[in-house]
Amino acid sequence: MSLIPSIFGGRRSNVFDPFSQDLWDPFEGFFTPSSALANASTARDVAAFTNARVDWKETPEAHVFKADLPGLKKEEVKVEVEDKNVLQISGERSKENEEKNDKWHRVERASGKFMRRFRLPENAKMEEVKATMENGVLTVVVPKAPEKKPQVKSIDISGAN
Amino acid sequence: MSLIPSFFGNNRRSNSIFDPFSLDVWDPFKELQFPSSLSGETSAITNARVDWKETAEAHVFKADLPGMKKEEVKVEIEDDSVLKISGERHVEKEEKQDTWHRVERSSGQFSRKFKLPENVKMDQVKASMENGVLTVTVPKVEEAKKKAQVKSIDISG
Numbered sequence: 001m002s003l004i005p006s007i008f009g010g011r012r013s014n015v016f017d018p019f020s021q022d023l024w025d026p027f028e029g030f031f032t033p034s035s036a037l038a039n040a041s042t043a044r045d046v047a048a049f050t051n052a053r054v055d056w057k058e059t060p061e062a063h064v065f066k067a068d069l070p071g072l073k074k075e076e077v078k079v080e081v082e083d084k085n086v087l088q089i090s091g092e093r094s095k096e097n098e099e100k101n102d103k104w105h106r107v108e109r110a111s112g113k114f115m116r117r118f119r120l121p122e123n124a125k126m127e128e129v130k131a132t133m134e135n136g137v138l139t140v141v142v143p144k145a146p147e148k149k150p151q152v153k154s155i156d157i158s159g160a161n
Numbered sequence: 162m163s164l165i166p167s168f169f170g171n172n173r174r175s176n177s178i179f180d181p182f183s184l185d186v187w188d189p190f191k192e193l194q195f196p197s198s199l200s201g202e203t204s205a206i207t208n209a210r211v212d213w214k215e216t217a218e219a220h221v222f223k224a225d226l227p228g229m230k231k232e233e234v235k236v237e238i239e240d241d242s243v244l245k246i247s248g249e250r251h252v253e254k255e256e257k258q259d260t261w262h263r264v265e266r267s268s269g270q271f272s273r274k275f276k277l278p279e280n281v282k283m284d285q286v287k288a289s290m291e292n293g294v295l296t297v298t299v300p301k302v303e304e305a306k307k308k309a310q311v312k313s314i315d316i317s318g
Contacts, residue, residue, distance in 0.1 A: 056263035059256065068266050070227040070293035099216065106213035106275075109225050118262075136227035136293015 052089065052114040063124060063142040065089070067116070070136035071109075079131045079140055085122065087129070087142065090115040209246065209271040220277060220299040222246070227293035228266075236288045236297055242279070244286070244299065247272040 053068045067089055069077060077091040092113040120126070123145045131140045210225045224246055226234060234248040249270040277283070280302045288297045 053265040053267075054263055055266050056261070058260040058262060060258055063262075066266065068225075068227040068293075070225040073292060101217050103215040104213070105215060105220075106211055108210040109212045109223065110210070135230060136225075 052116055054116055056118060062144055063120060065140040067138040069138050072136065074133040077133065077138055081126045081129060084126055085120050087118045087120060209273055211273055213275060219301055220281060222297040224295040226295050229293065231290040234290065234295055238283050238286060241283055242277055244275045244277055
């Protein structure tokens with residue numbers, strides 16, 4: 001399966017992602033009805049979750065995911081692999097204890113459960129996934145299998161000379 | 162983006178997530194937010210989410226600053242009454258051959274200001290960073306317990 005060629009300046013910013021399962025396919029930028037149907041059940045679940053911001057970058061060697069999870073410890077985060085090609089990141093941010101006498105001037109931080117799913121291409125080594133947590137950021141690295149270079153054989157050209 | 166659930170309606174208010182003003186003035190008309198002189202600068206600043214809770218003993222601020230170390234954050238006091246939290250989140254290096262499938266995390270500079278009431282000890286502010294969350298604690302001055310002097314009046318009859 002061929003990879004999507006790297007387009008110059010191809011950095012896309014999609015802050016409001018209604019679907020939690022981010023399919024990897026050649027028509028990544030297109031919204032297809034079949035994709036909507038496939039994610040219909042998941043989309044309803046998304047409403048109950050606090051979304052986690054994730055960057056997904058693909059290098060020549062690996063797929064790198066970075067998720068902003070401030071306040072969470074690594075024991076509160078789960079990184080799972082489903083169906084051999086779906087990466088799932090989930091967890092729950094515990095709510096702060098509230099006292100009756102406390103008075104809130106500002107409430108901006110989010111809390112609650114979160115879950116994100118990403119379908120990876122076939123050349124990802126799902127058995128070698130590694131994850132680390134540092135300063136409230138989760139980093140997941142999925143190595144890529146080296147591409148099989150097509151075997152090229154030089155054919156001599158015979159001529160009258 | 163999901164709303165913050167409010168289980169204690171009287172105590173916990175669900176404020177607007179997108180706060181256009183960086184100067185949060187503490188006053189009786191707290192709900193009426195007016196433009197400040199800093200509104201022009203705010204548009205260029207990545208906002209940081211902050212919870213401000215007042216307990217019986219102190220004002221407690223918690224700011225979500227994922228990926229930042231304590232060396233990259235500044236906690237300052239202005240005019241003996243304004244608490245300022247600022248810093249900059251570094252942008253990740255981009256290689257030419259990298260392909261981005263998702264870009265959702267924000268980066269850049271941020272700055273937040275909070276004007277505190279007079280009953281705080283600004284000289285005893287403490288701050289700590291853990292798991293990408295900054296916690297700032299400003300103790301309150303203990304109120305002098307001036308109990309109302311009650312004198313019993315005999316009822317003549």
